[in-house]
Amino acid sequence: MTYCVALNLEEGLVLCADTRTNASLDNIATFSKLHVIERPGERVIALMTAGNLAITQAAVTRLTESIPDINGNGGNGDMEATRATLWTVPSMIEAARLVGRTVRDLFDEDASNLMRHQVLFDATFLVAGQVGAGKQRLFMVYSAGNYVESSPDTPFFQLGEHKYGKPILDRVAKYDTSIEDAVKLVLISMDSTLRSNLTVGLPIDLLTYRRGSLHVGLQRRIGEDDAYFRTVRERWSEALRTGYRSLPAPQW
Amino acid sequence: MTYCVALNLEEGLVLCADTRTNASLDNIATFSKLHVIERPGERVIALMTAGNLAITQAAVTRLTESIPDINGNGGNGDMEATRATLWTVPSMIEAARLVGRTVRDLFDEDASNLMRHQVLFDATFLVAGQVGAGKQRLFMVYSAGNYVESSPDTPFFQLGEHKYGKPILDRVAKYDTSIEDAVKLVLISMDSTLRSNLTVGLPIDLLTYRRGSLHVGLQRRIGEDDAYFRTVRERWSEALRTGYRSLPAPQW
Incomplete structure (x- = not known):
């Protein structure tokens, strides 16, 4: 399984994803589920994925391959460069539409074969970011x-x-939660999930973006040995224990 | 849906269940999911249910009907009194076995008809309590x-x-959590569920049992207007907010 969360706040964006994939409980692996398209000063688009890994990887490849250079020439040749990717879409709404079209294309290509093996076509995405003077937006x-x-x-x-x-x-x-507080929140939310569900696992990927900045604020991979995440886990556990102990006794 | 939780602790038992049932999101109703068999000084058995309401109601009826009087004569006639119920099983393990046999009988009777209507046979139970000098036990x-x-x-x-x-x-x-603290815990756990999932709803039923006492400690229905539950909800929300705000800022 997977746990991804994205907050679209007044100040900016905060995104967090785990990295565990599992074919079954005895076959787990680490794959990034947070993909970032950044051209500083021009666009930041983050794409988070959940579902069948073969489908989400195929989608990410189509959505991000063929990176045009600064003159607009495609990295994989001009033929490829004419196809829209998250590097070329003119706005966030076009980014969401492109992700939608891509997953529909993949359904047309793969779903019938998956169904022959009783595998559901399952792939969902969060798309968040800002392009040029456009609005900062978050789509599922x-x-x-x-x-x-x-x-x-x-x-x-x-x-x-x-x-x-x-x-x-x-x-x-809340919409007016600060980026700094939201980082704490997503780490707490992730920690609760990690503790209760084995199919969600460390390390986790964290990304922050400040509205209007058009460059990634913080991008960090957080593992077991991350001192700050350890502090959050310990202090939060302590706060919960203190919080429930300090509740008054029932008056019944 | 349903949310039921039962803790089997060194001091005793703490059980909590919501009361919402829904045929679909636009058809909700209130039904107790916590059923108590108590003969003070002799037995306390609590039965909690989740799943298809028709199945769980049928099970509860079979498991609790035909209450023999103090002379062993059945409330519904002697024929009925000869059938085991939770009023007559000699131990908690026999209580669990009886619940298991009952749900298997119901499957034999109903499952094929349910399947014709694409309805899954779905019924799960928590059985907790103590009979005579036997152990206090909790089964799913x-x-x-x-x-x-x-x-x-x-x-x-x-x-x-x-x-x-x-x-x-x-x-x-933990096993050594006190009954009083466990009451706070199940109310917090229930509150988190109520806030995030509409298919779990107030009022809730709460029951405590002190090991060896062979009578119900506290049995209480808790609604929106319960002052203590309101205090728990408010103070807990406050503790969470304070807890996360008091976390140190990221050092990255």
């Missing part, structure tokens, strides 16, 4: 290629094993 | 009629929508 794209956009009322989306880490977000995450 | 009985028992290493079981409320239990619930 479904396996069917349709998509929804976050709003100030609901400033976060999750993929995969979302339930363990949702209560803290439901209670605390 | 599956739709297939097989069962598992809690242990000091894993002193709690959950039914239904268990994920939202699991992180706090995973972190804090």
